[in-house]
Amino acid sequence: MPSDDKPLRADALRNRVRILEAAEQVFSERGPAASTEEVANRAGVAIGTVFRHFPTKGDLLREIMKSLLARLVSDVETLQRDSPPGAALFAFFTALVAQAARQKTVLDLLAQAGTELSIPDAVGMLERSVDGLLHSAQDAGTVRRDVRLPEVMALLSAVCQGAVTGGWDERLQTRTLAVVFAGLAP
Amino acid sequence: MPSDDKPLRADALRNRVRILEAAEQVFSERGPAASTEEVANRAGVAIGTVFRHFPTKGDLLREIMKSLLARLVSDVETLQRDSPPGAALFAFFTALVAQAARQKTVLDLLAQAGTELSIPDAVGMLERSVDGLLHSAQDAGTVRRDVRLPEVMALLSAVCQGAVTGGWDERLQTRTLAVVFAGLAP
């Protein structure tokens, strides 16, 4: 797969960035069903321009997902470094749920990203990161040893999903997570 | 609101039933985005007939939701009677998640039914039923006293949501629920 890295023209690069920013906003607010035309409007660009940069709506979504994913992975690394080892997993849960409530895109990443769009090993990356958090927590004794990664990912995605579609307020997020955390603890 | 209970003609009644059965199947398999035409086909009826009985797609969905809800409430009552008092809540969780995996309609009921469609106090009924299960469990000492209904409903909906969109297999359902149950226990 030879990379087609022809340097973009200045206006093309500018618009590409605008489109990505607009798309991130629009899809976050309205979900992935939002129309491409709305993205174009918000970017201040004609609809044809969007399709020149991303031949398919799916391509655009995939690009957004990839950068979101990269940010999440880097968040995990930051937490891994800066939190007390037993607490990082819980902190990530809390942060992700709060973010999902604002940014619906998170859901589609966690839920089906691997299925509908194909983000190759990208989701696997997040899993590996979370696995790191899980092991740290288990070593620190804040999470039971018989808990495994699949159910942690499942809970993560479930709680985010629930929080968004159910419109949980902050208080309910906290109380619900408290139950989950209690279930993970020894 | 005078009830328009004009007795239906024989063929009308027959078709109404067929449509509801078909709709339940179709929406369960394909989700609420499935087309009305598919419902008509599966019912062996012209599309106009569907719209004669249910002027709006939403009306049809609402009808399906209502009967699903009624069945769930009656399931709860059965469990309430037949299970050991501390176990009924857990049994309901398990059963509902398994059902949601087969029947996507459950999700929309739990998630947003109150919002998008308006099923007036219907969802409230389910909540009251689950509240009964919760109190029984707390009285039996299998669930902590500081757990309240909102987070129980939230977990219920979250886990169903997650199980469906994530395509959890039975093993993963079990392991995930195990964590939740541990979190509810004293």
Added chain:
DNA sequence: TGAAAAAGTGAGTCGCCACTCATTATCGTA
């Protein structure tokens, strides 16, 4: 049995949305 009422039918309308392409504008470079 034979109308009138009720119900069924399905081609057609309408709006939405992903995507295209002929034309116009902008950029980079000689």
Added chain:
DNA sequence: TACGATAATGAGTGGCGACTCACTTTTTCA
């Protein structure tokens, strides 16, 4: 600056899905 290459534009196309309605068929009941 001028010109070829690259990009932007936005009206148009096609398909899909909810919903309508003029017409046909079935039921009901005197």
